[in-house]
Amino acid sequence: MSRPDVVVAVVGIDHRHIYGMLQGMVDAGATCKGWWTEGELQTIAGFVKRFPEVPRVADRRTLLDDPDIDLVLIASAPHHRANHAIEAMESGKDVMLDKPGCISLDELDRVKKAVDRTGRIWSLDFSERFEVPSALKALELVRGGAIGTVVQTLSMGPHRLNRATRPAWFFDKSLYGGILGDIGTHQIDQFLTFTGSKTARIVTATARNVGNPRDPAFQDFGEIMLESETARGYARLDWFTPDALPAWGDGRLTVLGTEGYIELRKYVDIEGRAGSDHLFLVNNAESRYIDCANIPLTYFRDLAADVANRTQTAMTFDHAAEVTRLALEAQMMADGQR
Incomplete structure (x- = not known):
């Protein structure tokens, strides 16, 4: 990548964690080219107040098809996150998601296959x-x-x-x-x-x-x-x-x-x-x-460097996937499914 700075976009602001996700990347030197979300959410007022200069787009494909955008931040409703991440990775974008990145083992399997197929970064912002x-x-x-x-x-x-x-x-x-x-x-x-x-x-x-x-x-x-x-x-x-x-x-x-x-x-x-x-x-x-x-x-700074250099210093995919797998298995155990 020739550009020193990462260009990001936002897909889904259903959870307020998106405020910290985007601010962290901006503080790390990234610029945000646009945001999309479905519907009129309570989170919109807070998002616009914090990032008034970032335009909203009517179709997320506008962002996914933009060759200047490197990283997509995803905080849509949890049951949409896996699909949104796979769609973004297949469009040539790296992704950073609010947790949980998946809500089923089937979704996690599809994410793993998409990462293998595309070579893109799938990272979870464990804010705690x-x-x-x-x-x-x-x-x-x-x-x-x-x-x-x-x-x-x-x-x-x-x-x-x-x-x-x-x-x-x-x-x-x-x-x-x-x-x-x-x-x-x-x-x-x-x-x-x-x-x-x-x-x-x-x-x-x-x-x-x-x-x-x-x-x-x-x-x-x-x-x-x-x-x-x-x-x-x-x-x-x-x-x-x-x-x-x-x-x-x-x-x-x-x-x-x-x-x-x-x-x-x-x-x-x-x-x-x-x-x-x-x-x-x-x-x-x-x-x-x-x-x-x-x-x-350091996470956001390291992720920006990973996007630019194709490295895994902020978080390895193996770690993100293993945390997700264990959480899903714990949930299944608690629900009496295993």
């Missing part, structure tokens, strides 16, 4: 790691040996429901993939990454509707236990963040090693320090707090 500075610092410390060999990860992914802002597909498991197949991907990504594991086994998985009986196809609570050859992991996910919390969720991650542990309070330190990205490190030499709020994000 890629958009969290404290997670980047924690990974640096782990890989530097600060806590020895990782034994276990304990992760919590609570979310605020914000019912009034949610579209109909959000409450239908057949359309969003279930709580484990959806936000469970974040926790599985973190387990594989922090333990240095290429794969894992789902030991047990549960998913239920506890507090939303009027939406029987919605799951608001889930758990996953998994293990690799070297470590174990536990994750709890829910949609019960109370209104008084000054953040959308009290996301936490504890990484236990043979010589210490790290705890992240990603978004809020309840009744403690202000702001986000709080890291606590305890090992045999020290016990200290690290403010990580100003640590620069």
Whole structure:
């Protein structure tokens, strides 16, 4: 590629994660040539406010057929994402998707075949790691040996429901993939990454509707236990963040090693320090707090370089596909399908 900067386009803004996805690429030096979405969504006002200079197009083929566009960002409804990604890859574009990238093993198989056939990049923005500075610092410390060999990860992914802002597909498991197949991907990504594991086994998985009986196809609570050859992991996910919390969720991650542990309070330190990205490190030499709020994000910059250089530094396809497979298997186990 002769151009130093990546040109992107947006297909689907059904989820607000698209705001961070596009802003991350713009901050990495990319330019956005246009966006398309189906229908008139609540997310449009926020998108236009953030990116007023980016034009909307009436037909997504306008973007997919544009030879100047290198990377397509996809945040359409989950049951459309696999098809939109395959369509974009077959049009010669790399893709970055909001999670989940797929909601069935059949979709994942079709994605794998499309990647093999086209040679394009299929990347997932695991925002609970890629958009969290404290997670980047924690990974640096782990890989530097600060806590020895990782034994276990304990992760919590609570979310605020914000019912009034949610579209109909959000409450239908057949359309969003279930709580484990959806936000469970974040926790599985973190387990594989922090333990240095290429794969894992789902030991047990549960998913239920506890507090939303009027939406029987919605799951608001889930758990996953998994293990690799070297470590174990536990994750709890829910949609019960109370209104008084000054953040959308009290996301936490504890990484236990043979010589210490790290705890992240990603978004809020309840009744403690202000702001986000709080890291606590305890090992045999020290016990200290690290403010990580100003640590620069790297995923978007690395993905831009991957698009330009045909490399896989931001994330390998094998990792993205394995996280997706495990999340789908966990969801199937929880639903009694395996």
